[in-house]
Amino acid sequence: MAKPGTDKDGTVFDAERGIPDATVARLPVYLRALSTLAEDGVITVSSEDLAEVAGVNSSKLRKDLSYLGSYGTRGVGYEVKVLVEQISENLGLSQDWNVAIFGAGNLGTALAQYSGFASRGFTVVAMFDADEAIVGTTVSGVLVRSIDDLETVIDQTGAHLAVLAVPGPVAQEICDRAVAAGIRGILNFAPSVLQVPDWVQLRKVDLSIELQILAFHAQRAAADELVMAKELS
Amino acid sequence: MAKPGTDKDGTVFDAERGIPDATVARLPVYLRALSTLAEDGVITVSSEDLAEVAGVNSSKLRKDLSYLGSYGTRGVGYEVKVLVEQISENLGLSQDWNVAIFGAGNLGTALAQYSGFASRGFTVVAMFDADEAIVGTTVSGVLVRSIDDLETVIDQTGAHLAVLAVPGPVAQEICDRAVAAGIRGILNFAPSVLQVPDWVQLRKVDLSIELQILAFHAQRAAADELVMAKELS
DNA sequence: CAATGTGAACCTTTTCACAGCA
């Protein structure tokens, strides 16, 4: 926990700015698991059971939830509805987020159509492409605009977050323009390392990198198996 | 580090079973940065410069590379070509990997067309879909097969890795069948928690979760700004 | 002399184990 000011000075006011990053990354997983449970009519769930559904172990789950406060009942478990509220609140999902998608190719289109966004309060308010043949078409109810109109459209639609599904070489340029236009967070699918000012949040998803990591572990698992087979003989 | 006997005795040749996960996750990033440098005709690079391009700090980079062995020259830096070789070798990219993509919707199509795969030794050898209207079409030179033929096609094509770009509710079933058919690693884009036997590698990319994490940090950054503004007044 | 390679310090995250409460 981010202990209050203790160390040297007296600034104690921030006792509550301390959800660890690792925990933040798991809260959305719990949220999805809880939604599933809620749909199935489950009212109350133990840390053991929720952990199972979420794919983590139960002490990790309890520790994570403890950073949000004490919302469980000893001897019983957690009330699904209460947990959903608390996690949503902590993740900042009580406000709606407007998202602009850059690149209306297959990836951009897939993202625009992805139903998981809307259900968490993310609204796709704008799509952009550089290809004039695509500009003017509609994807999932959203008009594709020319990248030339980036500044105007961002301003008009009040987009907070950007999703970059554009070719690597142009990613930094579009990123810069989006930041200048007021974007606060960027999810980058382009295979390039972006530079952003420190008040802008940046996350990256790289498909090729994920496969490479997977290949490494698969290879090692195969190698381990050989070693074990040898040891047995 | 891993288990091999202490570094003094005879069995030294396998000092290599100990690349930390965090390092493995960054090696592909270095590999991409090095490829860019190589294209630009760079022969030798310092840890400082490579770190800059890769978006990490230089001591982290040096520590990471040290797990692969000593391939740098003090006072000079690293030879780009040598590093590319060493990293590829360690990641298991010296062998080719055959990939099957499940789901030929926009996401599956985007993945199939992604050029970053081929250049790292990943070949898309099969695509599947449940929609009979799509089965029989060709995506990026690969014939889309019916999901009914999963076992036959996996066997014929010798696919090692699977990419799941299918709806959440059917993901587990397809996963089970793919595993039974001999798949060694799965990259899951479906919004569900999959169960796999422990000899199968599993990684997950969840678009909605990435946006939620982004939103959290963006919200917190905004809150911090307010606090700072208040303190100044 | 410039830049690597690496112990040691430091910080974060996970796991353990059990006290405390409904």
Added chain:
DNA sequence: TGCTGTGAAAAGGTTCACATTG
């Protein structure tokens, strides 16, 4: 009695700082 909430220990990862070396 059963399950949460949490200190404390262990494991894992990052940063520091500098001896080492081409």
